[in-house]
Amino acid sequence: MGLIEKKVRFSPIGYTRYLRGLKKPHSMFREGKILESLASKSWEIAPGNTTVSPKAYFLDGQLERITGTAYTDDPYTAMHGGFTVEHAPTRAYRLKDAWMMNGFIYKGLHNFRLHPSFQLSKKMNYFPPAIIEAEINDAAIYSTSEGNQYFGLWLTDDCANYALAAAEGVPVTSNIIPYSHMLEYESFLEMNPIRTNAAYLKNAIFFDDNWGNNQNKHTRFAANRNKLLSLFPAASHPGVFILRRNSGISRVMLNEIEIAEQLREKYGFKIVDVTKNSVSEILSACSGAKILIGIEGSHLFHGLMTLESGASVLVLQPPNRFSAVIKNTTDMENINYSFVVGIQKEENFYIDLEEVERTLSLLRF
Template identity: 25%
Template sequence: MRSYSLTHAAHLAQRALFGGAQPLEAVSTDRIVLHQAEEIISPPAIYLESELEKIQSFHPETTRETEERRIRGGVHRHAATVAYRLENVRLRDAGFYKGRWSMYFPRIDLKDNDKPAITSKAVCALSSSYCGVQYFGHWLRDDATTRLVAETFGEPLAIRAPDWPHRAFYASAFGQDWTPTDAADIETLFVIRDVGQNSHKIARYQELRRRIRRAVTPKYTGHGVYLARGDSGIHKRIIRNEPEVIDFLIRRGFHILDVTRDPIEEIAATMLDAKLFVSIEGSQQSHALYLLGAPAGYVAIQMPTMVNNIWNDFAAQISCRYGFVIGAARDDGVEVDIPALDKTIDMIADDIACPK
């Protein structure tokens, strides 16, 4: 969460005295549309109808309406990709300030509370997002792609984020420097609105997939992978019968990986060009965006109280078919219905014409 600073408090007082907050559009000197909004048809998820009866509630960052669209498929309007040009912007305490406009991020304190030196920058483009400095999955999926846009406008500028163990590997494979800037006076700053999963962004996913394949050699082809999450992440998603799930998947020929135990080099080489992928819903599924083959299939194990089929927004963009099973609540975790998982894998394998 945002921790307020003296800089931010002073900004709030200023805008209260002089007319309230200004939107980004009001303080920008130019608005550059890189790609118009467009409608894209999302295919339906693959699932057993009985799974829908297990849903109790949805992840706090989604809605019932959104999930119904992700499950049933249909036309979805994706926002435009737009860059805004601002002049004379201050960056302090993980916040950007110009006049009565501000854009701030969760702040990560420096070691020993060192006060960062204020640097002067000529032309920069913001490559970080609010969620991308909190969640590894959002950084990998959102910020790494926005970075490709930022590079076309000026020096990419990154906000300090946690030192996630897998980030350095991807940054190197993508050819990206994510050294953070903590305080700066910026002559020109481009702020990029890049939330729409439009064709412009799809092309950037494909570019990063190409870069991964130049950096990593696959260990297998046409195989299945299960990626365990363990107890990692802000939201705990414990599979109570995971040993039984793993035994079942091994019998189906799957390779087993664990994000909390296996080196990222092993994860990437094993997942690269996999045809079938199974994992519990969470940030770790973002590895699949760049590593799965095409075509491929992915089955997400869902918490019944935090259902979030966000992956179906990305699956078709990399020629992947998405399906899900809903676990049964057990204490603070879930128990997977293995026969339901088995049937769902079969349905996806048939859909992508993948050998079982």
């Protein structure tokens, strides 16, 4: 299992996407029905289960400020909780004779996209490689297109999937590195994948959980957290504020630094900046935190990787882009979720410190 051969091989497979009727693109991962139809074998790795979504902590009148959402259909229901969540089982699929090129995996008439288009080489998009550099038997693909687009999902999903890949075959991903902090995390989490954009996969193993956070995923996520905490142990402290600044999709909080500094002065919060600090510096500050605070976004997942059960997250939400994505992870890890919705000012927003303090009191801080 897992034989890797360095072999030059010619294949025009990447050019089939230009032929009419042959282009059937899919995002990679969570394509169970498609994978089942293509698989030579499929099996269940872990069963599904059900949980009840807990209510978030928030002040009266906050939800009424929301003017727009992102990846959240019904903020009122999501934040009030009390509903049952069905988490799908984790399944594996083995596909024979697949090809991996320029952020895509090709199988028959189908291609699976591992990256958003803006991360791919435009030149290679029009002139894909025709020379394959390696043949891999039992390649296990743990990357997802969502994980390569959103850093938070890479940490929670792709890094957790790596354990599945290592157990079932040879972990394989593309050689495109979308995040500055990625390689440092891979070192800490003992991830050592094969990186390639030109390979023939004799057997390719894929995984699917249909966005579920079943017990097995919690176990894998917790194992990664324990690895990080063993490297960055710390005594309990009040909390950490993670500055977002202008990183990622724009959502500018006009008084972000002011709020962070006041929390440091009044309550002893630590402050880290994802645009300036290394992973080591960020995790050292987050380890032991009782509360994680910051603007809604993937940068908060640095802190979520170290928070232990019973800790809390306070998310500062832009009123025109309210998102409940982070709550999926806090619910899985028994972490309290709270939020304050900002006040719009032209294209940006600001947060009322008094509302932050009142929300902290709800968390018994």
